[in-house]
Amino acid sequence: MAVATVAALLAALGGTLWLAARRFVGAGVQRLHGGGNAGLMHGKTVLITGANSGLGRATAAELLRMGARVIMGCRDRARAEEAAGQLRRDLRQAGGPEPGPDACGAGELVIKELDLASLRSVRAFCQEMLQEEPRLDVLINNAGIFQCPYTKTEDGFEMQFGVNHLGHFLLTNLLLGLLKSSAPSRVVVVSSKLYKYGDINFEDLNSEQSYNKSFCYSRSKLANILFTRELARRLEGTNVTVNVLHPGIVRTNLGRHIHIPLLVKPLFNLLSWAFFKSPVEGAQTSVYLASSPEVEGVSGKYFGDCKEEELLPKAMDESVARKLWDISEVMVGILK
Numbered sequence: 535m536a537v538a539t540v541a542a543l544l545a546a547l548g549g550t551l552w553l554a555a556r557r558f559v560g561a562g563v564q565r566l567h568g569g570g571n572a573g574l575m576h577g578k579t580v581l582i583t584g585a586n587s588g589l590g591r592a593t594a595a596e597l598l599r600m601g602a603r604v605i606m607g608c609r610d611r612a613r614a615e616e617a618a619g620q621l622r623r624d625l626r627q628a629g630g631p632e633p634g635p636d637a638c639g640a641g642e643l644v645i646k647e648l649d650l651a652s653l654r655s656v657r658a659f660c661q662e663m664l665q666e667e668p669r670l671d672v673l674i675n676n677a678g679i680f681q682c683p684y685t686k687t688e689d690g691f692e693m694q695f696g697v698n699h700l701g702h703f704l705l706t707n708l709l710l711g712l713l714k715s716s717a718p719s720r721v722v723v724v725s726s727k728l729y730k731y732g733d734i735n736f737e738d739l740n741s742e743q744s745y746n747k748s749f750c751y752s753r754s755k756l757a758n759i760l761f762t763r764e765l766a767r768r769l770e771g772t773n774v775t776v777n778v779l780h781p782g783i784v785r786t787n788l789g790r791h792i793h794i795p796l797l798v799k800p801l802f803n804l805l806s807w808a809f810f811k812s813p814v815e816g817a818q819t820s821v822y823l824a825s826s827p828e829v830e831g832v833s834g835k836y837f838g839d840c841k842e843e844e845l846l847p848k849a850m851d852e853s854v855a856r857k858l859w860d861i862s863e864v865m866v867g868i869l870k
């Protein structure tokens with residue numbers, strides 16, 4: 535019995551190590567940008583929020599290789615410059631379009647400052663976009679914050695709801711005119727499967743009465759889905775589509791607010807190398823929804839691993855989606 539248990543544990547450890555090693559060398563990464571997709575995004579301008587790290591950065595890299603001109607909407611210019619430098623070097627090494635503007639901006643990277651925790655910053659960013667950008671083909675609402683301690687945005691909103699939902703709500707609304715004039719165009723929203731554990735508790739949207747960091751993350755990700763479905767309804771007939779996705783569990787720094795005891799960290803790192811997706815793998819559904827001709831005209835849908843998936847009824851409740859839209863308009867101060 536004891537021998538069998540030890541053998542099973544050794545086999546599990548061996549399997550984990552083998553999987554971790556395969557992931558470490560990038561084995562098995564399925565990418566969409568190769569072959570026939572190489573020039574698919576030529577002439578297209580894509581805005582990605584939170585593009586200096588994790589999924590946003592991997593999405594930027596993939597779309598640059600497909601010939602897009604990418605605008606990185608980032609809080610910290612210095613960190614964004616560093617990420618952009620690396621992206622340019624990687625692009626050169628991969629033989630992608632030469633960085634720097636050509637006739638249609640293929641492979642060009644532009645950094646613009648955007649803090650989604652400040653409605654003032656979102657408004658200033660959009661004003662700059664409207665003044666400087668003649669077109670916007672794809673908006674990817676990717677930035678996010680996960681299970682942080684209770685804090686408020688500059689405007690006094692609970693941070694996860696403020697950044698993940700309200701900041702992107704205002705951003706998208708202020709850029710809709712540009713997206714419409716560039717149609718056919720697309721909005722891609724990065725949500726999470728954890729939406730299942732959230733609820734839109736209208737009586738305490740700001741979490742003044744109680745704060746549960748995991749509930750608030752899930753609520754913000756449910757809000758992302760309800761927002762997508764209501765926006766899709768409002769955009770019918772405009773040739774601007776909007777879809778939402780979950781990327782899977784991805785090895786990024788999103789969990790920076792989660793405390794993992796020092797002794798457990800090596801085991802956690804090993805398990806994450808073995809079982810979590812790499813950022814490149816995690817980015818594929820964002821890349822798919824931003825670029826694939828297969829989803830031309832598809833709107834209001836929820837995707838995972840580049841396939842449409844079913845939603846729980848609470849994420850399809852139209853009356854909740856409309857009420858959330860109306861309340862969000864008031865919260866961000868959009869005048870009708």
Ligand SMILES: NC(=O)c1ccc[n+]([C@@H]2O[C@H](COP(=O)([O-])OP(=O)(O)OC[C@H]3O[C@@H](n4cnc5c(N)ncnc54)[C@H](O)[C@@H]3O)[C@@H](O)[C@H]2O)c1
Nearest residue numbers: 584587588589649650651676677678726783784786787788
């Ligand atoms: N990593 C995962 O397993 C996972 C799973 C499901 C969903 N997601 C979602 O994927 C998205 C990207 O996360 P990630 O895993 O790449 O993590 P990440 O921490 O690497 O990226 C998040 C990005 O958002 C930016 N950001 C945070 N607050 C901001 C603010 N106030 N203004 C502007 N930018 C801000 C960060 O600077 C960072 O670039 C998030 O929306 C997250 O909720 C991730």
